[in-house]
Amino acid sequence: MVTGEIFGLPIPDAGPVFAAALAVHIAGGLTAVGAGALAATARKRPGRHPRAGHVYLWALGGVFTTATVMAIIRWREDRHLFASPSSPSASASASATRPDAATIEAGHHATASA
Numbered sequence: 001m002v003t004g005e006i007f008g009l010p011i012p013d014a015g016p017v018f019a020a021a022l023a024v025h026i027a028g029g030l031t032a033v034g035a036g037a038l039a040a041t042a043r044k045r046p047g048r049h050p051r052a053g054h055v056y057l058w059a060l061g062g063v064f065t066t067a068t069v070m071a072i073i074r075w076r077e078d079r080h081l082f083a084s085p086s087s088p089s090a091s092a093s094a095s096a097t098r099p100d101a102a103t104i105e106a107g108h109h110a111t112a113s114a
Contacts, residue, residue, distance in 0.1 A: 018073045021066040028062035035059055 004011045012018070038052035071078045 012074065012077075014070075014073050018070055021069045021073075025063055025066035025070065028059045028066065032056055032059035032063060 011022070035052045035056035039049055039056055042049035042052060067081070071081055
């Protein structure tokens, strides 16, 4: 269900809402990177630093919101992406300990003891 590629990345055909959310997500991400760099390099005083920090915060909120929308639209394919920012260590440990189907079928999967 992939309709195209941008810079070698596959873009799924998940409808116009997904495409719009993706466009806003990319714009918000680029804005957050620029504003974050400005805030990080500015002196910590009234003026450029707090303005850039506010732009960064709002852009990051937009990135989170659009990521949530896109994950809901393609929940079956993207649910792991939605969970990872909220709990990176839990997500990493879950994927590291998840057995593959061949291991389960062979009966070699030991359950973790607490």
